[in-house]
Amino acid sequence: ETGVTQSPTHLIKTRGQQVTLRCSSQSGHNTVSWYQQALGQGPQFIFQYYREEENGRGNFPPRFSGLQFPNYSSELNVNALELDDSALYLCASRSDRGLNEQYFGPGTRLTVT
């Protein structure tokens, strides 16, 4: 149990729709990162938020956007869904102190049909 929660657990959307995924960080963690993990692959970095500001972004188009709130919870929004967006979406939180150890939530399985 990492203390990082994600909702919903599973989601089915249609191509072209929009989706919002949510993440609640572990207490005391001010950094949250979002990853996309396709079946059989390692997680791909989408972006990272530190104290409500985006401070890192991977190779994902602008239709992937996010927010971090004052309580350090976070959202990932994806617009104009495509079939290839079907994946496990993971969020991970960490503190800016110590060894930068990040702790993952259980993920949201998104299926786009």
Added chain:
Amino acid sequence: TQLLEQSPQFLSIQEGENLTVYCNSSSVFSSLQWYRQEPGEGPVLLVTVVTGGEVKKLKRLTFQFGDARKDSSLHITAAQPGDTGLYLCAGLDYGQNFVFGPGTRLSVLP
């Protein structure tokens, strides 16, 4: 673009055998983490290594960070079926973002 490679991609062994999996990059990382992931779940952090040449042990698992902080290895002694899973390495770059390898899928047969 920083890349982490992991080898082997798949590994199937018998209970009691030893194994080593590797994580390699041409980039230098400020630290490196190893995770194990079960199907449909999030990765679980096993260890963080920070110093070049550092060795850390976690029961039957031994982790080593390369001297140049570009590579790492994970050695499992006397593997058990409970060790089955996807082993991921992730390097922390100097922009404070993590780069993940594709993983090594380990299957330990009883």
